[in-house]
Structures are given as structure tokens and as C-alpha cells.
Amino acid sequence: MTVSPGGTATTTLTVRNDGDIVEAYTLEVAGDCAAWTTVEPARVSLYPGTSETVTLTFAPPRSHEVRAGETPLAVRVLPAERPESVVVPESTVTVEPFHELRTELEPRRRRGWLRARFRTAVQNKGNTPVDVVLAGRQDGEDLTLGFTPDKKRLEPGESAEVALKVRARKLIWFGEPVTWPFEVLATEGAEAAEGAEGGTEKDAEPKAVATAPVDDGQPGGAEPLPGEFAQIPVLPKWLLIVLAALLALLLAWFALVRPAVQSTAKQAGAKAAQEETER
Structure with a gap:
């Protein structure tokens, strides 16, 4: 039966x-x-x-x-x-077996100069053991996504937390912040290796709110979890404004104030010399 x-x-x-x-x-x-x-x-x-x-x-x-x-x-x-x-x-x-993965990415959005850390939680809600493979996906090559560990065997009802490190390819020295969207895929078995894009890293650290249950009667079913890394410039806009103002003051000093001071000093010196001569 x-x-x-x-x-x-x-x-x-x-x-x-x-x-x-x-x-x-x-x-x-x-x-x-x-x-x-x-x-x-x-x-x-x-x-x-x-x-x-x-x-x-x-x-x-x-x-x-x-x-x-x-x-x-x-x-x-x-x-x-x-x-x-x-x-x-x-x-x-x-x-009969059934497969259901429940995944969670915390937080959904992080800010940083070059890198950020997230936490991915995975729970096997199915009734048979599964090998879960985690992978990241991003349009383009602006980010590298690394999980530690990137594979985990889960018994029915078992949960695990996996660290995710997101790193931008290069710093933004000045300008506007840039938001890089990405997706996290939790897939069963070797099928997760397909579709993993945007690079991988072996070193990652924790820190990680968006939940997305994955309910599929067959192995390999997965629903991507969206995340965002907001990369901020190293030099904020207000600092550029302050530096520009200081540079303008410095130029004004050399162009206007300094010549006037020098001229006044020369006149004072000439007047003092004339008075000394008259004596």
C-alpha cells in the first residue's frame, strides 16, 4: 500500500x-x-x-x-x-517522499563601501534527507557572492544557517550610491550548480529579512530570494562640497586677499622709510 x-x-x-x-x-x-x-x-x-x-x-x-x-x-x-x-x-x-525547502535571507538589503554580510537560513520541510546547494546570481559581473558552506545535508525538519558575503568588484570613490540587486538560490543536489552566476568565493562571514518558501514535490525546485547591496561612495557628496569651498577660499586668498595685504605692507614700509628720512 x-x-x-x-x-x-x-x-x-x-x-x-x-x-x-x-x-x-x-x-x-x-x-x-x-x-x-x-x-x-x-x-x-x-x-x-x-x-x-x-x-x-x-x-x-x-x-x-x-x-x-x-x-x-x-x-x-x-x-x-x-x-x-x-x-x-x-x-x-x-x-512517498515530498520535497519542500524554506529559505530566508536576512537582511534583504545592506549598505557598504565594498562588501556586506548576509545570513541565509535553510530548513528542510520535506520528509526525506536532501543535499542543499546554495548559489548566488546577479546580472553582470559587478558582484561576487560567496557562501560558507555552500553545501549542506539536511535531515527532515532540520535547519541550518549559511553565511553569505557579497563583494563589489571595485570601490566607488565619489558620486551617487549604487544599488546592486542579486538573487540567492537554494537547490537540491547537483542541479544547483547550473545557473550560478556572478562569481563565487569560498570565504564568507555571517550577518543576515525576506522569507520565501520553496514548495515542490520534485527535487531541485527552488524559488530565488531577492537581495540588494547598496554600495556607497568612499567620499561623500558633502565632503566634496566642503573641499570645493575650501579650494575656492584658497584661490580667493591668493587672487584677492594676499595681493592686497602685500600692497598694504609695502605702503606701510614706504611711509615708515619716508618719515625716517625726514627726521
Whole structure:
């Protein structure tokens, strides 16, 4: 019997009274399937030599707590009159795998002269282990994006944090700030290597709000997370204005004030010499 998480599947079980008295049977599901398996009807009364078929319905939730693979199934059939004759037929239910990655980039935007640090959180919400590969993508070659580590194996329900370092190709010495958009991809297995653009670095440090769940029944499904690095100039605009004002004052000094001072000094010197001569 195979069932998909979030779906349902049914099977039947036949209960037969081989005794010589009328018997009531209570049916209870045991094992790991019990939480999401029901029996209808859960109690049957049978005359000797008769039988009845009951229906077992399996409805595992779409949760990482329900692991993919074979799950033991047991149904306890308990007679009311002769409880010592209890029987427990056993079987297995195969739960199909599903894949779901939940990723988060914090913060969504950072400012800096040359580099910035972000934090990428990844959680495996699926019911089977996955190898998650992180990659960065950016239009052009203005940024390099590096993750540490860039690969992580996650068990169902497990979370991990990965450091992301974003670095611009060159400094902006003066002018207006420039915003460089980029995307973070969290993909399962080797498929993540395709589409990774904008360069990679092996060294990265933490620091990292935008969430984007990735819900895909097949491996490799991923939804990119947008981020931005706002690169600011090394010399701010106000500093350029101050330097320009200082330069203008300096030029004014040499062009206007200094000649006037020199002329006044010469006149004062000449007057003093004349007075000395008259004496």
C-alpha cells in the first residue's frame, strides 16, 4: 500500500468469526501508522461462520515528521467474549517522499563601501534527507557572492544557517550610491550548480529579512530570494562640497586677499622709510 503525504489511500481487512458463539470484535491500529489511520467500522459483531470487511483509510499529513519509506502497520482485532484469541495482522505502508525547502535571507538589503554580510537560513520541510546547494546570481559581473558552506545535508525538519558575503568588484570613490540587486538560490543536489552566476568565493562571514518558501514535490525546485547591496561612495557628496569651498577660499586668498595685504605692507614700509628720512 502506497500513500502520498497530504493525500489518502484505502485498503480493506476481512474479519471472520470461526468460533461457535456470536462475537464482537474491536479493531485498533497499532504502530507508527496509528496517528493517521482510521478503521471503519471500528467494531463489528459476527455470527459464527460469518465475516465482514472493514476499510482502513491512510491520511498522513504533509509534514517532515512523517518520514518517507516503509512504515509498519498492525491492526489489533480484539474479541469481546474471548480476548485471549486476539490476533494482530501486520503489513507495511509506503509513504512517498515530498520535497519542500524554506529559505530566508536576512537582511534583504545592506549598505557598504565594498562588501556586506548576509545570513541565509535553510530548513528542510520535506520528509526525506536532501543535499542543499546554495548559489548566488546577479546580472553582470559587478558582484561576487560567496557562501560558507555552500553545501549542506539536511535531515527532515532540520535547519541550518549559511553565511553569505557579497563583494563589489571595485570601490566607488565619489558620486551617487549604487544599488546592486542579486538573487540567492537554494537547490537540491547537483542541479544547483547550473545557473550560478556572478562569481563565487569560498570565504564568507555571517550577518543576515525576506522569507520565501520553496514548495515542490520534485527535487531541485527552488524559488530565488531577492537581495540588494547598496554600495556607497568612499567620499561623500558633502565632503566634496566642503573641499570645493575650501579650494575656492584658497584661490580667493591668493587672487584677492594676499595681493592686497602685500600692497598694504609695502605702503606701510614706504611711509615708515619716508618719515625716517625726514627726521
